Amino acid sequence: MERFCNVSELPRDVWVAIAIKVATTSIEDLCRFRMTCCVARDVGDDDNVLRMVAIPPPHQLNWVWIRDPIRRRFFERCIEIGHPELLFRKALRELYIRRNHAVGWQMLQNAARNGLDAAKYALSMELLLRRDDRDAKKEGLELFRALEAGNLLPACYSSCFAVLTISWPDEVQMPAKGEEHTICDSTRCMTRGHMGLLYDYRRRAAERGSIHGVRGVNHIRCIRCRADYEVELQGEEMYRPTGPANLPHDVWTLIAGRTAAQSVRDLCSLRMSCTAACNAGDEDFVYRCVNIPIWDQRWWSVSPMHHPGRNFLARCRQSGHVEVLFRYTVSDLFLGGCRFAGMETMHVVAAQGHSAAQYIVAMMLMLRDDAESKNKGLQTFRWLEVAGALTKCKLVFRGVVQGTWRHLRRVPRLNEENQVCSSHACPTRGNMGAIYRHQRYGRGWDVNDGDGGAGHIPCVHCRADYELILFVHLFD
Known part of the structure; x- marks a missing residue:
């Protein structure tokens, strides 16, 4: 009889392979794995496993891990x-921040020997900066050539930049590069000694937003000149201050958009922090990301005397905020006299994926007399019905309409003779009004679609007629 193997009876090599697979995913997964059993806890402390732990990037690393003594011991062990x-x-950190060159150089060599590409890149830059050691320059050039052949230079540079400028900003002290010091020593090279000028041209073009600022030096044939350009790039960019005020405007805009998606209060606090945040917070992208609670009527019933609130909503509408556009469009359709303009705007909002706007467009199209409009509205209604979004759409729309004055509403009229269902063979045609009255006055009416409504009726046209009756009575 075949005997099943117990997990604890697996060989240690298998356990180590499993632990390495888990450790390469994240530190959290390794911790959960170690808490499963005694064997997993023992294997999770193996050197081969800890050497393969996936370390998050510096900008994603939780600094609580470093402050906590237990987590700090984990990193020290690694x-x-x-x-x-x-x-x-x-x-x-030892090389460029603490200026402990001997310790940092030894660690960098060990990391490069372990196969880390970013360490090889930093090691090659250090070797290329040595003026009198020709063997060191040759070794650094070989490392640079290997990384360039594998198209690894951008990723390696990004890793060095993230470690030096995100973790410890304004403290980096890069090694000085002499003005006359060049890696290319050929007197016949046409580009020798011009890499500094090329770097200045690229940097200024990038600041102006020109396309010439994103090109590299791949068009230069001399690999030594390309290495000179990389040394120039690393020395200048790493040394540049990277405080919050020096962040690009696009980065500030993304930060403001992420903050606005949390709450309006957080956005206001961010804009008051500094001038760069204030300028970025006034972008259209940020106003489109603002998280405005749709169920809070205080937002939509701002007094006309409250100018800041009115101006904020008007600015959101101008930027194209979907929810604000939907609210204003409902007012134009059913409160004001801009029926045509409101319908056009409602089509625009529906095209952006707003389900309540799609519901209103479907209802308004099915209320028309022409068959083409009814078919378009029926298609949208069928899609919303399949997606199960009818209840949510009606709740959102009723929440908007119920917050307005009743005598100002322009209620759409339902023509009982002009129904969506035109089939004389349909047994339920023309009976939707009776079903609605029975549901509302007989057993209690509910907005929910599946609660004894018309969901049991097989004819989709009759279900659309029933939905039109519900839509009109949402104004009650």
């Missing part, structure tokens, strides 16, 4: 056994 990524980060 560094002791030679984790390449952590060795690389600590090496850059």
Whole structure:
């Protein structure tokens, strides 16, 4: 009889392979794995497993891990056994922040020997900066050539930039590069000594938003000149201050958009923090991301005397905020006299995926007399019915309409003779009004679609007629 193997009876090599697979996903998964059983806890502390732990990027690393003593010991243990990524980060810190060159150089070499591409990149830059050591320059050029052949230079540069400028801003001290120091020593090279000028041209073009600022130096044939340009790029960009005020406007806009998606109060607090945040918070993209609670009537019943609130909603409408546009369009359709303009705007809002706007468009089209409009509205109604979004759409629309004055509403009229269902063979044609009255006055009316409404009727045209009756009575 076949005997099933117990998990604890697996060989240690299998356990180590499983732990390595888990560790390469995230630190949290490794911690959960170690809490499963005694064998997993023992294997999770193996050097081979800790050497393969996936370390998050510096901008995603939770600093609580570093402050906590237990988590700090975990990182120290990973560094002791030679984790390449952590060795690389600590090496850059020792080299360019603490100026402890001997310790940092040893750590950087260990990380490069373990196969980390970013460590090889930093090591090549350090070797290329040595003026008198020709062997070091040759070794650094070989590393640079290998990374360039694998198209790894942008990723390696980004890793170094993230470690030096995100983790410890305004503290980086890059090694000085002499003005006459060049890696290319050929007197016949046409581009020798011009990499500094090329870098200045690229940087100024990028600041102006020109397309010439994004081109590299791949068109230069001399690999030594390309290495000179990379050294120039690393030295200048890493040394540049990276405080919040020096962030690009696009980055500030993304930060403001993410903040606006949380709450309006957070957006106002961010805009009051500094001038850059105030300017970025006035972009249309930020106003389109504002999280306005749709169920809070206080937002939509702002007094005309409250100018800041009115101006804020008007600015959101101008930027194209979907929810604000929907509210204003409902007012134009059913409160004001701009029926044609309101319908056009409602089509625009519906095209952006707003389900309540799609519901209103479907109802208004099916209320028309021409068959083409009814068919278009029926298609939208059928899609909303399949998606199960009718109840939510009616609740949103009723919440908007119920917050207005009744004597100002322009209630759409329902022509009982002009029905969506035109089939004389349909047994339920013309009976939707009776079903509605029975549901409302007989057993209690509910907005819910599946609560004894017309969901049991097989004819989709009759269900559309029933939905039109519900839509008209939402104004009651």
